Amino acid sequence: MKLSSRIGLGALLAAVGISTVYAQAVTQPADPSAxxxxxxxxxxxxxxxxxxxxxxxxxxxxxxxxxxxxxxxxxxxxxxxxxxxxxx
Known part of the structure; x- marks a missing residue:
């Protein structure tokens, strides 16, 4: 696998991971007991x-x-x- 494709794949996985975490944080209400x-x-x-x-x-x-x-x-x-x- 070429270096550029590894970097692209890493960036794609990071973007998907960040968007998933952000979506969960937005959709889940804050815990008032926290x-x-x-x-x-x-x-x-x-x-x-x-x-x-x-x-x-x-x-x-x-x-x-x-x-x-x-x-x-x-x-x-x-x-x-x-x-x-x-x-x-």
Whole structure:
């Protein structure tokens, strides 16, 4: 087998392998019980802060967190709804 055909075959196998892994990652929903990465935790915190949550506001703590939680949940529902309509 020539070197160029081996390189071509290797590139083809790598492309098929990468596309298979990507397809599985896209089609399988994320496991909510899996531990989050540091980037995911930071993104969640940024989303909560944008929703008005102040971790240093101990006086209004429960209400502040509950309000931000509702806002974040609504925002995520809207994003999922937009993603569903884009796929269809």
């Amino acid at each position: 531990p989050k990465t540091r980037a995911q935790v930071r993104a969640d915190l940024a989303e909560w802060l944008a929703a008005g949550y102040d971790p240093f506001d101990w006086i209004d703590y429960p209400e502040n967190a509950q309000r931000a939680s509702r806002i974040v949940a609504q925002h995520r529902e809207q994003q999922q709804g937009n993603a569903r309509t884009a796929v269809q």
